[in-house]
Amino acid sequence: MGTTQLEAVQEPKYWHLKTVLNDALDSEFEVGEILPNERDLAARFGVARATLRQALEQLELEGRLQRRRGVGTTVAPPRMGVAVGPTTNAWPGAGRDSWNTIGCVEAPAPAPVAALLGTGPDDAVHTIRRERVMQGQSVATELLYVPPASVPNLSGLLTPATHAQAVLRELHTLELDGDDRAVELGSARAEDAKQLDRLPGAPVLVLTTRYYAGGRVAAASVATYRADTCRLTFGDSGAVEVTHHQPESRQAS
Incomplete structure (x- = not known):
């Protein structure tokens, strides 16, 4: 079967970075923890700061991050x-x-x-x-x-x-x-x-x-x-609990 047009579309760099950051949030950070500044994050992942900002903005839209005035960007609690x-x-x-x-x-x-x-x-x-x-x-x-x-x-x-x-x-x-x-x-x-x-x-x-x-x-x-x-x-059972994975070492600390 030939490659479809959709399959041929290359994933934007910021979208791939968003996935990598999302995994890092689950494995390295706790809810409420402040993320490093943009310069350090961009250097760590080897991307331009503009690309990093796009990824962070997407994670904020998805409810994974919160930007708080005077504090910085923190890991958001589950919805x-x-x-x-x-x-x-x-x-x-x-x-x-x-x-x-x-x-x-x-x-x-x-x-x-x-x-x-x-x-x-x-x-x-x-x-x-x-x-x-x-x-x-x-x-x-x-x-x-x-x-x-x-x-x-x-x-x-x-x-x-x-x-x-x-x-x-x-x-x-x-x-x-x-x-x-x-x-x-x-x-x-x-x-x-x-x-x-x-x-x-x-x-x-x-x-x-x-x-x-x-x-x-x-x-x-x-x-x-x-x-x-x-x-x-919706329904009689009420809210379904959804939590993000937290590393065992941090949960125990």
Whole structure:
């Protein structure tokens, strides 16, 4: 069989270096340990500093490294498992909800969300911003969109401090028929990136959920998770533990 075009493509030097560095992280370094400076690393592996930076940036995107201001580049801990299922047949903000409410505004939903809700492009909906924190770190931000038709008895006397809770209380009076979810890889928008302490355009996991009541979509949420620190887990068994190999001599020390 002849060589295919894909097989003929040469692996970029930085990608090969990334693989070598990844093995070194497993065998020589502990979580939280600071890596040598770029000059020393480039000399050790016999590459240009530009090639080294590309490899380090890729490892950071994959969650193996963290760059901390005033500290340097450190070995990142394994991604934390964030449970997003199974469905609990509960509205956002009800029961043992793990999100913190930040605020609420009335504004038209983005076109894809408006299509999910069945609202017009200029129809204002209640938009609740929430945040999820784990181990003292913001790992996700969420926008929960609730059309006025889902909360018709909402009082008109709302303040910025009471708006979100009032919308959630009204939403909880509806009988939830169920929900469906979809997850995809995306890029962090400027506002989400700031809240998640990431650069705009950083890779994120986007979880979109539709909530049904009375035979229609009563609310929709778009949750943005840090792809470098999170593994979304589904099912009854909860998070699957994934750890990186650590050399025995270091584990014993």
